[in-house]
Amino acid sequence: MSPVTFYLLSSVGIFVVCLYGLIVHAHLIRKILALNMMGSAVFLLLTGVARRGELTDPVPHAMVLTGIVVAVSATAFALAVARRLYEECGRAYLPEEDPEDLSEEREG
């Protein structure tokens, strides 16, 4: 087993652990952490794949670099929404079910 395979398996491990965590945890910060690390898992897989051949493949590296920037953008936005939500209703959890709230009527 080559060291590359270790990292490939490691990335799968991170991916499923975070997928599980994303679903079971209710706290928004926890969910965003899980999503962010899931991204890292995919990047790790790509980096591992890039190292397989004789030459190191620059294409996955470029993909990962793009991915990192996308991930930080998404994380920043998600955190901002979480904060805004907290400002509005004082909780950092999503409601379990979306009630049909007729009291909030007006658009705007």
Add this chain to the structure above:
Amino acid sequence: MLSLFFDAVLALALPLLAWRVLTTRDLYRAVILFIAFGLLVALSWARLDAPDIALAEAAIGAGLTGALFLNTVGGLVGRKRSPSRESDESREVAERREAIQSSPGEPVDEVMRPWWVRLALTVPILALGLALGWAVVSFPEPAIDLAQQASDNLEASGVDHGVTAVLLNFRSYDTLLEIGVLLLAVVAVWSLDLGRVRGGQAALSKGLPVLHGLVRLLTPIMIIVGGYLLWAGAKQPGGAFQAGAVLGALGVLLVLSGLVRPPLSDGSGLRIGLAVGFAVFLGIGTAVMLATGELLNYPPASTYGLIIIIELFLTVSIALTLAALFVTAPPRKEQGSKEHSEEKGEES
């Protein structure tokens, strides 16, 4: 043998650390662990011969993202509502908030789905893990070798470094869109109209007077490092992203330490700074269409020059964007233009 052992430990540590990040009760601690996770990922990338992205991950993935998380967790603790919103809020909500805020363990989190949901989830997720594990172990030798193609075409790309060639020439369209994502993220965050978080920031800046000294020391170094990374990118690991990330991190540090107050005025300076990288990239990409007939197809003679120009502006915009994402609050009209000049200082 030793290195194989090292790789095995590192590979094993990553999922375990991820697990710890998600299960540690204290959220601050979880974020610290997350930063450690990011650094370990960067280390493993260094081991996998990927210094470019290891650099970017350390700066952006671990550093900046970690700071963002810390900032938000702090915000969730110390945030007070603005009075204007209080009026149209139902009593129930207020009470709920009261209960959460007064709960002693904040920012401790222990809300999870019930045990039977968790148990039921393990089956499909384990199955997915096994399938993926089998898939990655049984990767065949691919029929196409892009690495070879990339190195064959490196000469025509105008730069000497593979990753930069892919990023700014072979697959520059992806990069263009990705810069768009950054710009989009800023607009989206601003559209939320958040107030500025004081809690976490204040804690950091007040508690650590040493930080000031450190930041003063670091500022020139980071600017030099950033400049070097940008310049080096054409030949070796480095480039606009890494340079931008370092400068962006510097911006965050300056804001955190209170040395620079975030730009508050809605002068167009900041907006232009944010947009210029994308605009120049898009503009050059479109303009070369006239010469070569295709979007982003640089004329061979001027390829290197154009890429450098693009990278230069990208660095500025990336740095500013990352810092702006951290600050989150949109600049406001009513503020004076005094802070405006400080923002420019950051830009240099």
Add this chain to the structure above:
Amino acid sequence: MGLIGSNWLVVPIVLPLATATLAMLVGRRSAPYLGLLTASGILLSVAAIGLTVLEEGTIRYQLGGWEAPLGINLYADGLAVFMLLMTAIVGAAVSAYAVGYFTSRQDESGRVAGDSGDRSGSFWVLWMFLWASLNGLFLSADAFNLYVTLEIMGLSAAGLVTLERRQSALSSGMRYLFVTLLGSLAYLMGVALLYGALGALDLATLGELMYPGAATWSALALITLGMALKTGLFPLHFWMPAAYSNAISPASALLAGLVGKASFYLLLRLWFDVFDGGLGPGPGQVLGLLGAAAIVWGAVMAVRQRRLKRLLAYSSVSQIGYLFVLFSLATTASWGFDAWSGGVYHAFSHACAKAAMFMSAGAIVRSVGHDDLDRMQGVGQQMPLAVAGFALGGVTLMGLPPTGGFTAKWLLVSASLESGQWWIAVVLLAGGVLAALYVLRFLNPALIQVKVGPVARPATQNLEVTAFVLAFGSFFLALLSAPLLALLRIGTPFASVLLVGTP
């Protein structure tokens, strides 16, 4: 092909990106004009692309001059142009609607003055990014580039949902963001696996190299799951009713009309161009089954709703089922093209109709101040155009002639009977009657007359007109079946079926 000819292809992507940048700089006053200008530019360029494809066949465009698989290609076949056209029509209508929407919002009261972030300006920037990403997604021929467009789409769409700052909108926007990010990540994992197994990102190359194996099966599963989640296929639709109903109405129209279609398109594209019809008959059957369940479940839930926009959202759950039914029908047999084109046609007509209905609903909610279905009496008197727009859109959902829904239903029913899966036909047909029930759930109270004097209400004239025009235009979509189906034939994965011909 001349310089201009093939370069039309980048206009629908570059133009909204440029507008987004400009709109960010100029602020809210001139953003609407820029937006309308862009909309007409996109319409023009899409028309040009459509004509070129109709005349000369598919177009492949090498970005940066680099050939695939090293470079990124754009690729326009009939399907891509079809989706571009759908987006251009709905997008132009929503743009016109948004101009009125934000103008009258500011006339309404001082509430907006309290909001320092100008929502109108943010809307235009987000929407232009969204439009660019949609067009980019439809034209992209590169698996990783598709990921980037997916992310732009997801972020801008979530940003549009959270433009509304009510608590309910924020929490549904948050959930939507999680869903869309998770969907994209699952997709990216799939792409990484494909790259590991096949070493390429270009879709055509991937399709050529495709083999059934552990990595490709896993990739198929992840990509399908991710896209089903983003599209809101039953039972992964949990996020949808809240996101669609709590957003501001232009955003609801865009989400329900276009964004869901884009992730569906991506799945369709990969399923048939890369995975060779799902690597076997099993996966398609599963999707078809879920689609059929969605049709019934969504419609039943829609009938039971008490709020107008939630009703529409559940109706989308149901209508999305029609799209997924095609996966169990579209095979290489003689009915394959019928099923495939029927599903795609349904996407088009549903996009137009549902957008128009959300636009109508927005005008109604704006005017009467609530969206409680039980208090809609008299709306038909006060806002005949909005109600008419809603009703015309509703006819598409029922799948009656001469709407596009009819063409779609005909093709799908025909394919399901021909393939011997008559139970699918039963569900498809029953879904139409159920749709009538939930459309009436609104029309029944709305048409009841009440005696009221003239009441002062916010001006919604231009909102109503835009909604009605879109609904009225899409009402006759079946009459365009022949040219649109001819367009879909260009570059279809079912070309072999078409050569054999139908009996």
Add this chain to the structure above:
Amino acid sequence: MSFAELLPLLVILSSALASFVIFFLRDDRSRLRTSIYLGGEIVKLGLVLVMLQGIYVGAQYELRVPLLPDIDFLLQANELAMLFLILSAGLWLLTTLYSIGYLRHAPNRARFFGFFGLSVSATAGIALSGNLFTFFIFYELLTLVTYPLVVHRETPAAMRIGRQYLVYTLGGGVVLLAGIVSLQLVAGSLEFVAGGTLTGDEASPAILIAIFALLIGGLGVKNAFVPLHSWLPAAMIAPTPVSALLHGVAVVKAGAFGIVRVIHEIYGIELAAELGVTLPVAILASFTIIYGSIKAISQDELKKRLAYSTVSQVSFIALGVSLVGYLDTVGGVAHLVHQGIMKVTLFFCAGVIAETIGVKYVSKMGGVGRRMPWTMGAFALGSLGMIGVPPMAGFVSKWYLGVGAIEAGQPWVIAVLVTSTVLNTVYFLPVLYVSFFGKPTGEWQEERPHTRFEADWLLLFPTLAVAGLVFLIGLFAGWELSPLGWAELIASRQWEGQFGN
């Protein structure tokens, strides 16, 4: 595009365009509205007459536009189409005049007339459809454009009934669509061809029978076969001109017309008989005839009584075409027109009475005949026609049906005809008796006791006109351009070379 191609389209569009313009007129611009509307009608009637003349001398009118793979949008005029077309265009004119009087002060007239005209356009489309696909398009359009008419009063009760109406008719449409799609897959063609487009070799008899069941089941909803009929009496909540339109010209007739098309021009009478599907249709129709008549007896509300009478009478058409005989076919097809004119007469009268003196129930009709002799005279003509008294139109149809049944070897049909005639008498004669000889009981007697006069001429003129037609059509049934003569032409074309004439 030549005139021969354009004409069928123009016939449909002439009313559709006029209606469409009307939607955008303000409600109080009644003069302009009326001129546009009547203009459209006259144009349409003129075009129909031109077409009729052309068909008579053997011209071909056909418009074919490809719409789906292997399926065309096809408009085609033939003798059967013309019969239905003339009926709809002619009665539209009269119904419009009547509606103008009827709705003089009602709200939402623009919408009413707009959808009214669109219904007639859809009916014209149904008449001119050259294949089942096109037929289906107009058939469903008819459902849609009649819905606003049914709920025109916009009361909660009207909305509830409108919902029932839509669910029934759309449900029927769905079954019909299933049948049509199956037919396309099996036969590859949906075109109406004299003598039938199917040869019987396309698929096994079981499949052909199943498809037939789907088609008739779907059409049976609009045709109001028991037990799919309950929407029809309920839809009486609509204004009277709408009821007249629904019962006499458009909706119910669309179902009956579709059944004629399917049996004659898709399956062909020969194949249908071979498959053994005609007898069940005949039995179903007979049952509906008897059931509707019995239900009608117990209705006190005049419009409800007429509605059940429609349930009963319309099935004569299906009965006629499903009995395998030449004369039956003539009777059934002729009844398509006859029933329409008679039923419109009766509804017009009911509407006039309700509008003028407010009487809606049979039990309150004492003295109405003396008070409104013209109206009740027209009513008498219509009901005698329904009963089948010679020489009224209804007699002619029933005569042909009876003789045809014997010719076709189905004597039991005579029993059905006799029973229905007796029942018709039982529910119509009391109305006439009470109104002419009964004691005045209604409140109108006190309110306006001395003015013995009739309704507005706009209401009365159309009523008398259609009543006159009931009489004249029966009297001149022998003329070759009478509905009967035309029906003979259609039937002879159908039977040509099959069983001999």
